[in-house]
Amino acid sequence: MKKYLLLGLSLILGASLWAQEKKISGKVTDAETGEAVPGANVIVKGTTNGTITDFDGKYELSVGSDATLIYSFVGYAPKEVVVGNQSVINVGLDLSVEELAEVVVIGYGEVEKGDATGSIASVKAEDFNGGVIASPEQLIQGKAAGVQITNNGGEPGSGVSIRIRGTSSVRSGNNPLFVVDGVPLAGDDVSGGGENFGLGSQSAKNPLNFLNPADIASIDILKDASATAIYGSRGANGVVIITTKNGKGASQLDYSYSLGVSSITKKYDLLGASEFLSAYEDFNDAAAAATINGGTETDWQDEIFRTAISQTHQLSFGGSDPRGDNYRMSLSYSDQEGIVDQNNMKRITARFNNSKSFINNRLTVTSSMTIASVTDNHVPITDNAGFEGDLLGNILKANPTQPVKNADGTYNQLSSTEPNPRAMLDLSKDFTNTIRGLGSFSAAFKILDALSFKSVYGIDRSFSGRKTVYSGDLLTPGTQPGGVKAGRGFTSDIEVNNTLWENYFTYNQKLGNTKVNAVVGYSYQKFDRSSKVFEMTNFRTTDLDLMLNNMASVNIAGNPNSVVVRNSSKVIDELQSYFTRVNFDISDKYVLTATVRADGSTKFGSGNKYGVFPSFGAKWRVSEEAFAPSMFSDLSLRAGWGITGNQEIPHNVYQQRQRYSDYDLDNNGNVSGGGLGDVAFQNPDLQWEETSQFSVGVEYGFLDNRLRGSVDFYNKVTTDLLIQVTSAQPAINPFVWQNLDADVVNTGWEFQLEYDLISTSDLKWTFSGNIAFNHNEVQNFDGQLNTAEINGQGLTGAYAQRIADGQPLFAYFLREFGGFDENGISVYPNGDFQEFTGDSPLPTTTLGITNTLKYKSFDMSFFFNGMFGHSIYSNTANAFFTAGSLANGRNVTKDVVGNGESNLNAPDVSTRFLEKADFLRLQNVSLGYNIDVSGISWIGSLRVFATGQNLFVITDYSGQDPEVNTNKPTTLSSFSSIPSFGIDYTPYPRARTFTFGVNISL
Amino acid sequence: MVLEMKIEKELIMKISKIFNRILPVGAMAIIAVACTDLETEELDSIVVESTGGGFTAGDPAALLEAMYTSDIAAFTDQNNMYALYTHTSDEMIPPTRGVDWGDNGVWRTLHAHTWDATHATVLNTWNTLNQRVFKASQIIASNPTAQQRAEAKFLRAFHMWNVLDLYGVVPFREVDEGVDVDPRVMTRSEALAFVLDDLESSLDDLPSIGPNLNDAEIQGDNIYASKAAAHALLSRIYLNKGVYEADNPAGPYTFSAADMNKVIEHADAVADEGYSLDSDYFNIYTGTSNAEVIWASGSGTAQNRWFMTLHYSQNPSGWNGFTTLAEFYDKFDSNDPRISNGGPGTTGYTYDADDFGDSYSGLGKGFLIGQQYNDDGSQTVDSRTTLPLSFTRDVPLSGAPTGSGIRALKYHPADAGRYILLRYGEVLMNKAEAILRGGTGSTSALDIVNDIRTSRGGATLASIDETGMLDERGREMYWEGTRRLDLIRFGQFNVEWHEKTNTDPTRVLFPIPSQALSSNPNLIQNDGY
Secondary structure, eight states, X not given: OHHHHHHHHHHHHHHHHHTTSEEEEEEEXXXXXXXXXXXXXXXXXXXXXXXXXXXXXXXXXEEOTTOEEEEEOXXXXXXXXXXXXXXXXXXXXXXXXXXXXXEEEOSSSEEEGGGOOXXXXXXXGGGSOOSSOOSHHHXXXXXXXXXXXXXXXXXXXXXEEEEESSOOOSSSOOSOEEEETTEEOOSSOSSOOEEOTTSOEEOOOOGGGGSOGGGEXXXXXXXXHHHHGGGGGGOTTOEEEEEEOOOOSSOEEXXXXXXXXXXXXXXXXXXXXXXXXXXXXXXXXXXXXXXXXXXXXXXXXXXXXXXXXXXEEEEEEEEEOTTSOEEEEEEEEEEEXXXXXXXXXXXXXXXXXXXXXXTTTTEEEEEEXXXXXXXXXXXXXXXXXXXTOOHHHHXXXXXXXXXXXXXXXXXXXXXXXXXXXXXXXXXXXXEEEEEEEEXXXXXXXXXXXXXXXXXXXXXXXXXXXXXXXXXXXXXXXXXXXXXXOOOEXXXXXXXXXXXXXXXXXXXXXXXXXXXXXXXXXXXXXXXXXEEEEEEEEOBSOOOHHHHHHOGGGBOTTTOGGGEEEEEEEEEEEEEEEEEEEEEEEETTTEEEEEEEEEEEETTSOGGGSEEEEEEEEEEEEGGGSTTSOTTEEEEEEEEEEEEEEEOOSXXXXXXXXXXXXXXXXXTTSOEEEOOEXXXXXXXXXXXXXXXXXXXXXXXXXXXXXXXXXXXXXXXXXXXXXXXXXXXXXXXXXXXXXXXESOEEEEXXXXXXXXXXXXXOSSEEEEEEEEEEEEEEEEESOOOEEEEEEOOSTTOTTOEEEEEETTSOTTEEEEBOOOOBOTTSOBOOTTOSSOEEOSOOSSOSEEEEEEEEEEETTEEEEEEEEEEESOEEEEHHHHHHSSHHHHHTTOOOBGGGTTSSOOTTOOOOSBGGGEEEXXXXXXXXXXXXXXXXXXXXXXXXXXXXXXXXXXXXXXXXOOSSOSOOOXXXXXEEETTEEEOOOSEESSOOOOEEEEEEEEEEXX | OHHHHHHHHHHHHHHHHHHHHHHHHHHHHHHHTOOOOOOOOBSSSEEEOOOSSOOOOOOHHHHHHHHHHTGGGGGGSSSTHHHHHHTTSTTOBOOOBTTBSOGGGHHHHHHHTOOOTTOHHHHHHHHHHHHHHHHHHHHXXXXXXXXXXXXXXXXXXXXXXXXXXXXXXXXXXXXXOOTTSOOEEEOHHHHHHHHHHHHHHHGGGSOOOOOOOOTTSSSGGGGSOOHHHHXXXXXXXXXXXXXXXXXXXXXXXXXXXXXXXXXXXXHHHHHHTTOOOOSSGGGGGBSSOOSOEEEEOXXXXXXXXXXXXXXXXXXXXOOOOOBBOHHHHTXXXXXXXXXXOSOTTBTTOOOOGGGOSSTTTTOOSEEEOEEOBOTXXXXXXXXXXXXXXXXXXXXOSSSOOTTXXXXXXXXXXXXXXXXXXXXXXXXXXXXHHHHHTTOOOSSOHHHHHHHHHHHTTOOOOSOOOHHHHHHHHHHHHTTSSOHHHHHHHTTOTTSOBTXXXXXXXXXXXXXXXXXXXXXXXXXXXXXXX
């Protein structure tokens, strides 16, 4: 160590001694356009002496006369110039022709794209989707083939479903692994779901909302097993690696501001007051119609939906020096309003990334830290409201003749089963504060030139508190039990404290014409999660603030059940892993990768704690061969195979465990539960769910790489599916977690194409498109699992999907609807039973098309995405848009009137409510203009931009939007369920957003 | 090529050299940091040590009491066992009424014989019955007294007989088998032999419990297993033995004279225990003394029998669900005393103001048809349609108006007794049928049937054949849950009636629930599913 230190010192001193000899100045420009290249590195070859060009591309440097200067900048080929007797050296840099030199992040390192044997989609910041963005997934929606990203609803920050190369698990836990700056995140939610007393429950928000999208430099999606196997047991659903921005080049300060305006894209076509009354009268009689006539006309959609304003401020500054030391700080504030009144998400984030080298660049210390505070103001839009409906259900079914308020100014509240939507908003408060910090700290030491050791410590800590109060003035199920204005309150806290420690060696050597890259390491990760939940009722006040902030306003003396501990929990799980990867590149023609990861997890019993996940990948760069036709600028063949795992199951379900069960405060104020009960039963054989994947691919480039892309084929087989099964009697245990003897097979093709249609100095037009086809099927399964619980009146026990052999996951299982008979009763030509209809909620085809145009200082892009071949089941229509519902005095859409249905008809789960959901959406149009600020010395650049999101959707789906996924699982126990997909049940409606902004760099 | 190989060799040597140097260091570093043994730490729950294997004996008296006073209530529910035995027959229909009783078709499929292996009722019934069998086995393994053992065997036989009758096979788990053991599966005839052995071997040790003739107690000791209960169950099982032993569960069936004589022998044994017919048919279902109730449910009440059928505008307010079929109702003569007690709202009722006033006096007993009445004698009005509530003969399976369908009330909210599981009327009918099928009795089948009819105050029949016997059993035991057995035994289960058009013979057995199949590889799905 001492030796290196001295060596480093002498080098630095030496360099400074020689440096006095001569002053060189000059300008670095783009050789093609002549534009200045700011931030370019100018280094004296063989030393650390150097500088960076300023905004005008200019530099000054003192060097020895025998020096050689190296000019370099990202995206350009470096250039060496011998100083000789020159004192002004102007250099024109050529764009790097080697497109393949692009690096992709692969986990525990990065490789040149040409050396990657796996299927990896890399999306850089400049290709991200713009506009109002709540979470990182939205940045890459539609950008990568085979990556299906579905926003579960239109609420700011709502959950997002990502399926990489299809859906392969029968549990929740189909989302990929997210790795942020080297820290693999836990898959759990970090904030609480919602309890809306008697109105259903809410899914938690997207746990990735804490990341500021503007901090992200690139998102790399590892799709096949040869790429994901390095993440072993957590790689089966693919891996999304998020890399945040570092400072680059000369110090620079960026500020941007954007303003977004959102409004609902499509309202429901409901009956107006007079239409409603006459339709009601047709089913009942005039006398009955008179009793429900409130005598006015209220458009409940207009009462609740609004034009929402979103604002984002973004400030960052950073830079790097020639040695690579860099720093970047950023601050952001965003306030995203939802289009439902009172709903918003506010986020403040701070990030500090830096990296500094010591000991003559042998030791590099890097830190990457972010802290975010997210506040969500919720509205009672839920997943599983029953007969009463949630806020959206009540907007739909509320009697349009009823006024919002009575003459005396109080809310017009008819009954607890027909709540007033406006009162639901105004007489409740529900918000979540989440603070989450994520940091990774690493030290890398270069032991030998070719060998380095890196140690990474990561911490992911969050605290989230949700508080909900419903005033006793509000009439909903549960707020006024027995006519007493008791009100309801709820607090839920979730604390997460996850840590990571990783140590690995990297070996990087070129030997002859063979490059070797090897990684071997150890990883330890600890997941610590705790929660507590309280419920309250019998408030002595109906004032919301007092209820929230003076909880002693509950009347415990009057009723000891006024405050109920629902429960608390704390679980700790650990993951300990050993991994290695070796990559050989022989003559730049043949690339071989082998990866093994052994993962040990506390989630499995002693015999099965460890799982071993191997993979192999190979690549042949045909275009490097002498015989390769010159038309190919790139032609590579890839093949890979590997096994990855899935362990996303609850804590310790392999031993029999008992807990005091949750207390439940029901809608009548009664308390039940609290008994000591079993939460898990013994299954020592429980083991990993495994996915083996085989894939082959071609990467191609023609016409000097103006036309480039890739084609991939994959076959993914998931076995030993982890699931909680109800034991069939006679059994010792009522249920047990098992590895299901079944396979889920995903087979598909992916095509990616990019074409520089026009590429002149003034005008550039690039087309890029991707299309993916996936076939999903359950095989070798002799059981059947029902899911997609359907809610509504007379729909007890109803479900719409079944997992069974020979069908895609979540295949629709419905009655075949054949219209109504002469009595208005549903006809089921195949019989009154559910059957597979051949429809699936999983798209068979996903499409993304982007056009990017640049003309002088203008740039523009427009982006379409689409999904095809799937269907959506409308639980919304099933529960609310029926003759029976209308006859009971609830509003319906106009198409219900005169559709031939009798009010005596039972709206059973059938294909009547199933619709094709193919859609093509103009998701994003961006326009930008770089204002010429060359006359203003203190401004680096100034840019104004406008973005339109969700401008139109072409679809036959009659619901609010075809991109919907309400969480409708079949619940097996308090922490186990079979998920559903593609059900539409009163989702938060989707908005169209226009954003205007300005970006200034100093 | 040679060059490349050389390079590769050099490379490998160089790599191995480096790794030889690095690996020990690296391995040491890595082993040193292997900082966890991956043992789970439980902070919010209690780990219960091993449940696999071994068996801990419980307190047989307490376990038995729990079966009598808690578990048996499952038979009083309107769903599960009761639903499988009634809605699948021609005596009852569960219509969907507008947005009520849709429940994803679980009811309608029972009537239409279109249920499948994922039907919730089929699964819940399987789980309930088999769990009770296992519980009874645990009692038998808990060092019981001779009588306790006999009682547990009786309870095991009763539940297991239900399983073999409904599903055709019986999974069986020994009490000391752990979670890793898949229960073995008994065929129908193996299970039948097992059940018969349990019952016959327990007869000696079961107590004699006679009919409860004490008004003060609601069926008193008749909630416990007795010699009479075992004999009654044996008469039922021997009557159906030909069905259970048939090569094809759907028949044809042969009923041996020996089995029929067993039916007669056991029926006579019940009489020897002191049981006899009640002269007032509807008195059987009350809490007052009678000599017919052999075994009644020790827990739960009969209330679901009225809630499941009464209209929500009646008192008590019901769920407006199940009704009978007009075709079934028409099997009765209008003067059959079992069709009604002449009370308000029943067949042929003529209004009499004196009938009303008391709680629930608006409800007669037997079949409720036509205009219904309130306790004060006023006409009941349907609160939703605002029209007078009148029960009609016609009842569609779907889209049924609120007043459609004839209701039946045997247990009356004013005076209902415990829910009856076995009664002497059925035992005598078993004997009559056994004689008709070739058993040797001291009297003829017709004499027994007429004896039952006249004892209730009804008219005699001139003759009886198989069809007549099936109809008579329906009239005597309607809505008691034996109709499915009768239809199968008489080969009438796979014919069309009402909106049931499915004549698939495999419907005589329910499917093994798909969940059970996937959890026990020893089970094989029944034909037709």
